[in-house]
Amino acid sequence: MEFSLERVQQRSGRPVYRQIADEIRRTIESGGLAAGERLPPIRDLARRLGVNRDTVAQAYEELAASGTVQSSVGRGTFVACRPGAPQATAFHLRFAPTAERLLAFERARPRFGTAEGAVPMHSLIPDPSLYPADGFRRALNRVLRDGGPDLLLYGVPQGHAGLRSALSDHLSRSSLPVQPDEVVLCHGASQGISLALRLFAVQGDAIAVEEPTYNNVLGAALALGLQTAPVPMRKDGLDLVALERVLERPEVKVLYTIPTFHNPMGTTTSRRHREALLEIARRTGKPIIEDGYEMELRFEGRASPPLAGLDRSGLVVHLFSFSKSLFPGARVGALIARGRSVDALLALKQATDLSDALPLQAALADFLESGEYGRHLPRLRRLLRGRRDALLDALETHMPEGTRWTTPEGGYQIWVELPGKIDTSDLLADAVAGGVLFAPGSQFHCDGRASRCLRLTFAMAQEEELRVGVERLARVVRDRLRCAPRRASRMLV
Amino acid sequence: MEFSLERVQQRSGRPVYRQIADEIRRTIESGGLAAGERLPPIRDLARRLGVNRDTVAQAYEELAASGTVQSSVGRGTFVACRPGAPQATAFHLRFAPTAERLLAFERARPRFGTAEGAVPMHSLIPDPSLYPADGFRRALNRVLRDGGPDLLLYGVPQGHAGLRSALSDHLSRSSLPVQPDEVVLCHGASQGISLALRLFAVQGDAIAVEEPTYNNVLGAALALGLQTAPVPMRKDGLDLVALERVLERPEVKVLYTIPTFHNPMGTTTSRRHREALLEIARRTGKPIIEDGYEMELRFEGRASPPLAGLDRSGLVVHLFSFSKSLFPGARVGALIARGRSVDALLALKQATDLSDALPLQAALADFLESGEYGRHLPRLRRLLRGRRDALLDALETHMPEGTRWTTPEGGYQIWVELPGKIDTSDLLADAVAGGVLFAPGSQFHCDGRASRCLRLTFAMAQEEELRVGVERLARVVRDRLRCAPRRASRMLV
Numbered sequence: 001m002e003f004s005l006e007r008v009q010q011r012s013g014r015p016v017y018r019q020i021a022d023e024i025r026r027t028i029e030s031g032g033l034a035a036g037e038r039l040p041p042i043r044d045l046a047r048r049l050g051v052n053r054d055t056v057a058q059a060y061e062e063l064a065a066s067g068t069v070q071s072s073v074g075r076g077t078f079v080a081c082r083p084g085a086p087q088a089t090a091f092h093l094r095f096a097p098t099a100e101r102l103l104a105f106e107r108a109r110p111r112f113g114t115a116e117g118a119v120p121m122h123s124l125i126p127d128p129s130l131y132p133a134d135g136f137r138r139a140l141n142r143v144l145r146d147g148g149p150d151l152l153l154y155g156v157p158q159g160h161a162g163l164r165s166a167l168s169d170h171l172s173r174s175s176l177p178v179q180p181d182e183v184v185l186c187h188g189a190s191q192g193i194s195l196a197l198r199l200f201a202v203q204g205d206a207i208a209v210e211e212p213t214y215n216n217v218l219g220a221a222l223a224l225g226l227q228t229a230p231v232p233m234r235k236d237g238l239d240l241v242a243l244e245r246v247l248e249r250p251e252v253k254v255l256y257t258i259p260t261f262h263n264p265m266g267t268t269t270s271r272r273h274r275e276a277l278l279e280i281a282r283r284t285g286k287p288i289i290e291d292g293y294e295m296e297l298r299f300e301g302r303a304s305p306p307l308a309g310l311d312r313s314g315l316v317v318h319l320f321s322f323s324k325s326l327f328p329g330a331r332v333g334a335l336i337a338r339g340r341s342v343d344a345l346l347a348l349k350q351a352t353d354l355s356d357a358l359p360l361q362a363a364l365a366d367f368l369e370s371g372e373y374g375r376h377l378p379r380l381r382r383l384l385r386g387r388r389d390a391l392l393d394a395l396e397t398h399m400p401e402g403t404r405w406t407t408p409e410g411g412y413q414i415w416v417e418l419p420g421k422i423d424t425s426d427l428l429a430d431a432v433a434g435g436v437l438f439a440p441g442s443q444f445h446c447d448g449r450a451s452r453c454l455r456l457t458f459a460m461a462q463e464e465e466l467r468v469g470v471e472r473l474a475r476v477v478r479d480r481l482r483c484a485p486r487r488a489s490r491m492l493v
Numbered sequence: 494m495e496f497s498l499e500r501v502q503q504r505s506g507r508p509v510y511r512q513i514a515d516e517i518r519r520t521i522e523s524g525g526l527a528a529g530e531r532l533p534p535i536r537d538l539a540r541r542l543g544v545n546r547d548t549v550a551q552a553y554e555e556l557a558a559s560g561t562v563q564s565s566v567g568r569g570t571f572v573a574c575r576p577g578a579p580q581a582t583a584f585h586l587r588f589a590p591t592a593e594r595l596l597a598f599e600r601a602r603p604r605f606g607t608a609e610g611a612v613p614m615h616s617l618i619p620d621p622s623l624y625p626a627d628g629f630r631r632a633l634n635r636v637l638r639d640g641g642p643d644l645l646l647y648g649v650p651q652g653h654a655g656l657r658s659a660l661s662d663h664l665s666r667s668s669l670p671v672q673p674d675e676v677v678l679c680h681g682a683s684q685g686i687s688l689a690l691r692l693f694a695v696q697g698d699a700i701a702v703e704e705p706t707y708n709n710v711l712g713a714a715l716a717l718g719l720q721t722a723p724v725p726m727r728k729d730g731l732d733l734v735a736l737e738r739v740l741e742r743p744e745v746k747v748l749y750t751i752p753t754f755h756n757p758m759g760t761t762t763s764r765r766h767r768e769a770l771l772e773i774a775r776r777t778g779k780p781i782i783e784d785g786y787e788m789e790l791r792f793e794g795r796a797s798p799p800l801a802g803l804d805r806s807g808l809v810v811h812l813f814s815f816s817k818s819l820f821p822g823a824r825v826g827a828l829i830a831r832g833r834s835v836d837a838l839l840a841l842k843q844a845t846d847l848s849d850a851l852p853l854q855a856a857l858a859d860f861l862e863s864g865e866y867g868r869h870l871p872r873l874r875r876l877l878r879g880r881r882d883a884l885l886d887a888l889e890t891h892m893p894e895g896t897r898w899t900t901p902e903g904g905y906q907i908w909v910e911l912p913g914k915i916d917t918s919d920l921l922a923d924a925v926a927g928g929v930l931f932a933p934g935s936q937f938h939c940d941g942r943a944s945r946c947l948r949l950t951f952a953m954a955q956e957e958e959l960r961v962g963v964e965r966l967a968r969v970v971r972d973r974l975r976c977a978p979r980r981a982s983r984m985l986v
Contacts, residue, residue, distance in 0.1 A: 071833070093780050093808060095837055096695045096746070102840040103833075128642035136645070137637040140852075144630040149621035152629070152822030187680055187824075191846035202589045202718055203696040216847070223844035225695055253589070287586050315586060329645030331680075331850040340564075340596075344588055347595040351716035353684035354709070357824040357853055359633075 016051055020059035025068060028079055039069060039077040043108055043425075043448065053448050057104030067092065071103070098203070098225045105222050108448060110425070110440060115432045119469030120460040122437035124263070124324070124412055127460050130380060131327040135372050140363040151358045157350040158342075159185025159334075160361035166368035167320070167334060175295055176309045176318065178336050184345045187356050189293050189321035189333030193256070194220050195348050196289045196317045196335060200254040201226050208246045208255040210238055212415075212444030212453070214263045214291065217256055227251070228446040233262070235406075237269035240276055247284035254287050259307055261294040261411030264444050264455035268409060271304040278310055287315045296325035296377060298410035299385035314338040317345075322364065324412065324459075325377060330360045384412065387458035387466060394470035400478055405456075412459040420481050423450040427480055436472040509544055513552035518561060521572055532562060532570040536601055536918075536941065546941050550597030557593075560585065564596070591696070591718045598715050601941060603918070603933060608925045612962030613953040615930035617756070617817070617905055620953050623873060624820040628865050633856040644851045650843040651835075652678025652827075653854035659861035660813070660827060668788055669802045669811065671829050677838045680849050682786050682814035682826030686749070687713050688841050689782045689810045689828060693747040694719050701739045701748040703731055705908075705937030705946070707756045707784070710749055720744070721939040726755070728899075730762035733769055740777035747780050752800055754787040754904030757937050757948035761902060764797040771803055780808045789818035789870060791903035792878035807831040810838075815857065817905065817952075818870060823853045877905065880951035880959060887963035893971055905952040913974050916943040920973055929965040 027033050039045075042060065046053040060077050063069040071077045095103075144151055158164065164180040171178050186192045193216075201207055203225030209217060211230035221228050229246045232239045237259065246252055257277070259269045269277075281288050290307040308318035318336040322328075335345055349355070367373050391414060395405055402419025416438075418424065424440040431438060441451025456473075458466055520526050532538075535553065539546040553570050556562040564570045588596075637644055651657065657673040664671050679685045686709075694700055696718030702710060704723035714721050722739045725732045730752065739745055750770070752762045762770075774781050783800040801811035811829040815821075828838055842848075860866050884907060888898055895912025909931075911917065917933040924931060934944025949966075951959055 072836075092778075093834060094693070094746075094778070095833075096691060096693055096698070098695050099692050099837045099841060102844055103837055106836075106840045106843070125647060128646055131642040131645050133637070133642035133645055137634065140637065141630065141634045144626070144633065149624040149626035149820070152624050152626055152820035153621055154618060154816075154821045187846045187849075194845050198589060198716070199592050200587075200589055202591050205589070216844070219840075219844040223691070223841055253587075285585075285587070323647075327642070327645035328647045328847075329851050331846070331848070340588075341586060343565075343599075344592045344596055347599045347712075348592060348716055350599070351595055351709070351712040352687050353680045353824070354821075355824070356680075357850060358822050360850055360853070 017055045017058035017062065020045075020049070020051075020056060021062045024059065024063060028068065033079050035079050037079050039079070041076065042104060053108060054101065054104070057101065057107075061100045061104065065092070065094070071107070076107075098223055102219065102223050105219055110428055110443060115435075115437060117435055118432060119436045119465045119472065121456045121458070121466070121469050121473075122439045123460050124457055125328065125459055126324060126412070127462070128327070130383065132372065132376050133327070136327075136330075136363060136367060139366040139370070139372070140359060143362040143366050144359055147359075147362060151362055153358070155355035155358045155361070157184075157346045157355050159183075159356055160358055160365060162365035163332075163361045163368070164334075166365045170368055170373070171320070171336075175292075175303060176306050176336065178308075182336055182338055182342060184335040184337065184342060184349065185356060185361060186333050186335055186349060187353065188323060188328065188331045189291065189319045190216065190220075191352075192319045192321075192333045192335045193217055193289070193291070194224070195345055195352065196319065197221065197224055197226065197254070197256070198348055199317065199341065199344050200287055200289075204251075206249070206252045208243065208252050208286075209446065210257055210262070211446060212264050212441060212451075213256070213446075214258065215443045217291075218446060230446045231255075233265060233267075235267065237262075237267065237273045238277065240273070240280060243277070244280045244284065247280060247286045252286065254289060255281065256289045256291065257307070258291045258293070260292060260303075261297065261408055261413070263291075263293070263411075264413055264439065264441070265415040266406045266408030266411060266413045267415070269304070271310070274304060274307055274310055278307060278313075278315075281315055282313055287317065289317050289319065291319045293319060293321040294324050294411035295320070297381060297384060297412070299381040299388070301409040308336060314341070317341060325380065326364075326367075326373065330364060332356070332361055332364055381410075384410070384458065387461075387463055388414070390463035391456065391458050391466045391470065394467045398471050398474035400474065400481060403477075413455050413457045415453060416456055417453045418477055420452075422452055422477065422480050424452060424454040425450060427454075427476065430476045430480065431473060434472045434476040436469045436476070438473065510548045510551035510555065513538075513542070513544075513549060514555045517552065517556060521561065526572050528572050530572050532572070534569065535597060546601060547594065547597070550594060553597065554590075554593040558585070558587065564600070569600075591716055595712065595716050598712055603921055603936060608928075608930060610928055611925060612929045612958050612965065614949045614951070614959070614962050614966075615932045616953050617950055618821065618952055619817060619905070620955070621820070623876065625865065625869050626820070629820075629823075629856060629860060632859040632863070632865070633852060636855040636859050637852055640852075640855060644855055646851070648848035648851045648854070650839045650848050651676075652849055653851055653858060655858035656825075656854045656861070657827075659858045663861055663866070664813070664829075668785075668796060669799050669829065671801075675829055675831055675835060677828040677830065677835060677842065678849060678854060679826050679828055679842060680846065681816060681821070681824045682784070682812045683709065683713075684845075685812045685814075685826045685828045686710055686782070686784070687717070688838055688845065689812065690714065690717055690719060690747070690749070691841055692810065692834065692837050693780055693782075697744075699742070699745045701736065701745050701779075702939065703750055703755070704939060705757050705934060705944075706749070706939075707751065708936045710784075711939060723939045724748075726758060726760075728760065730755075730760065730766045731770065733766070733773060736770070737773045737777065740773060740779045745779065747782060748774065749782045749784065750800070751784045751786070753785060753796075754790065754901055754906070756784075756786070756904075757906055757932065757934070758908040759899045759901030759904060759906045760908070762797070764803070767797060767800055767803055771800060771806075771808075774808055775806055780810065782810050782812065784812045786812060786814040787817050787904035788813075790874060790877060790905070792874040792881070794902040801829060807834070810834060818873065819857075819860075819866065823857060825849070825854055825857055874903075877903070877951065880954075880956055881907070883956035884949065884951050884959045884963065887960045891964050891967035893967065893974060896970075906948050906950045908946060909949055910946045911970055913945075915945055915970065915973050917945060917947040918943060920947075920969060923969045923973065924966060927965045927969040929962045929969070931966065
């Protein structure tokens with residue numbers, strides 16, 4: 001497609017996405033793009049034009065809304081057969097703008113396809129061979145036999161009382177003193193993120209996030225019409241000076257943070273950093289959503305109390321998850337909050353999906369009370385430590401000079417910064433071909449911009465696989481470094 | 494509390510809720526309300542002032558935000574101990590305005606308390622004695638044994654393929670021809686409602702709803718910052734003239750409707766009405782969310798095709814639920830949609846909570862495939878028909894002259910209109926004392942205004958209980974009718 005950046009920038013009276021849409025329409029009309037032909041992927045065109053991916057996505061949405069193009073998830077955007085004339089039988093449904101933006105966001109996710117034999121170091125999904133599946137099945141069978149049909153009623157929005165009690169006992173003994181009535185069970189910590197965001201922010205508001213941050217929180221914010229205000233991550237955690245500036249902005253309503261085993265970086269902040277962060281939140285009057293999704297997985301060093309444990313003002317909503325410490329399939333997470341925040345979270349939960357499935361919550365309660373969860377955790381931690389060591393060792397042995405990485409004390413992920421000017425998104429296709437998968441750093445950026453970093457996980461791959469994976473990655477990186485000067489010309493972060 | 498309507502209306506430059514908050518503040522300062530004293534319930538004050546309940550709720554929220562009053566769910570709103578001075582240790586968290594409004598909405602729900610021995614005709618929760626709990630437990634045990642730990646992984650956002658396939662087979666044979674890839678499983682039809690609303694509308698938009706309508710859809714809309722545009726229900730369904738006028742309004746993005754076994758009315762529309770409704774939706778370009786939550790429960794008469802079955806333009810998103818035909822505790826519902834709507838719903842589902850619990854979906858698939866669900870339905874329908882007949886019979890025998898009611902051909906609910914000028918919300922306390930529970934009509938109104946109607950259900954109560962319940966209800970109504978002229982002076986709808 002012939003397409004000039006200059007032309008777009010010159011006519012500055014019109015929004016840029018409209019200008020892009022106009023250009024594409026003109027190209028189609030002049031025969032530069034034929035019916036059925038594929039438009040360039042959003043990220044490619046955004047790069048070529050030096051604009052945000054959202055801008056291109058909006059242009060494509062406008063073209064789709066007018067029937068000029070048709071989009072299909074995972075396949076791309078194509079010139080419609082009869083541009084401008086919607087099909088007689090197909091009614092044009094107008095989606096909410098957030099839904100349209102979310103579709104564009106989903107289209108921009110990296111697709112790994114069927115990379116058979118590739119070492120899976122991209123995923124944070126724990127290896128099913130680690131799940132105590134049989135014990136859980138027996139617990140489920142037991143609670144359903146004892147509970148009978150009453151367990152198949154709606155639960156209350158707060159969730160199964162036995163699990164709230166067992167979980168607060170467990171947390172109080174380990175990391176966070178908490179009362180059962182401060183626990184709101186939810187449909188995975190993912191739902192917890194959405195509910196907590198909705199507690200503090202509505203469409204048009206902004207949320208402060210670490211950058212890089214958990215990519216699904218970016219999707220959750222987008223789906224709620226929230227802007228993201230990125231705050232840079234340092235080696236020791238959030239840049240607190242930048243944080244204060246961001247939290248002072250009136251449109252920023254809340255901070256989402258992962259102080260322990262950060263995703264994607266794997267780093268953990270000190271107690272001192274946590275206290276300073278809380279003081280900034282108090283000073284600026286902004287609450288904190290603390291995602292503690294991997295907090296159960298410390299295999300080394302001493303834990304600092306979570307933000308929720310240091311908070312004396314009730315400004316922290318803490319997220320707990322069973323998805324990483326046990327398995328994700330029960331879809332059980334928890335919000336831990338105080339006072340009116342509990343009431344408001346319950347109202348939001350009720351308005352969203354009434355309640356969760358009691359049988360799964362009851363089975364987890366049984367699993368905690370019987371001590372089976374308590375016996376599972378040290379086994380898992382030992383195994384993870386071995387995997388981390390194998391991964392660190394392989395990085396040391398194989399990666400080219402100038403590569404840097406973090407050393408997590410728990411969790412499943414390591415953050416790697418490559419030398420030179422490699423955009424890790426560009427590297428992904430080579431890596432897939434070379435038999436190794438990773439998560440490119442750009443997907444953890446609010447604006448999806450290029451990154452020389454990548455996340456490696458030891459959730460799915462075992463020790464020997466990790467060694468092979470890093471060897472393959474190192475080869476791919478060296479190959480790229482040899483031809484880097486020609487390929488990379490942009491500034492990378 | 495001394496409080497004058499005139500004073501509020503005279504100073505018209507300021508928003509009414511602010512004026513109300515000012516008046517309350519003044520009353521507190523002048524000693525008219527002491528620390529710890531309770532403010533009037535929102536609905537009472539709204540009535541006295543002749544304003545919307547939301548307006549009063551907003552005033553209370555403002556007062557709470559400034560520390561003048563404190564609210565507590567289920568207990569009420571109280572003058573703070575040191576009005577204006579927030580407690581030194583308690584940080585004042587500022588919630589999103591939608592969360593505050595939702596708290597007020599939850600506070601206004603009728604509370605039935607512990608009405609021991611009262612006949613439960615208020616609830617739409619099916620009687621647990623009807624659940625095939627043992628069969629489900631066995632199915633769950635079986636699929637977990639066969640599926641092993643892989644069933645405890647995250648699912649895909651669309652849900653378990655086997656259940657999508659079994660459900661589309663089942664629906665295609667009964668009411669709605671559908672392909673497995675048109676099915677998006679969700680966490681109960683309640684989550685389906687939220688997702689479908691978010692597909693079409695964002696904060697500030699409006700949704701058209703029947704009036705009366707399912708009260709939880711009003712909560713879901715409120716939680717999403719959506720306005721509701723009520724369209725009156727007639728005996729034969731939505732008033733189509735009024736509907737067209739409402740759907741023509743640009744801010745109204747979608748219609749939520751229950752054409753089969755309407756909640757709360759129990760009525761079902763004709764095929765002709767459905768076709769006319771679809772034509773209006775096409776003409777105005779507005780999509781439809783069709784809630785088919787009780788469609789499996791027809792025990793009499795012949796079914797018209799659902800809107801989704803008559804729709805040739807892909808403008809209907811259909812909601813299916815297992816909560817009423819089987820049990821609610823699996824939290825499995827389904828959205829049935831076409832084309833891009835499926836993609837967008839999947840993106841919303843992913844951004845909301847990633848995926849549902851596979852074990853429960855797999856067990857339901859087993860339950861459908863083994864024919865157990867198919868054998869359960871006719872048993873349930875037979876039983877419901879008996880209950881409905883008992884209820885109709887009791888109404889005929891006991892209720893005072895002038896009482897009118899609907900005759901549902903399926904589902905769990907009957908809509909009763911009382912003679913005279915009784916506000917059924919006012920009647921509820923007497924009914925609880927008299928040993929019978931019902932849902933007052935006001936809770937199905939967008940603005941919560943008074944109603945002379947009430948919903949009786951035969952979900953929880955068995956035939957003999959239903960007879961006793963109606964006898965008790967009739968007594969309470971007669972008592973009230975005797976003193977009605979003094980009590981009721983407002984127009985009722």
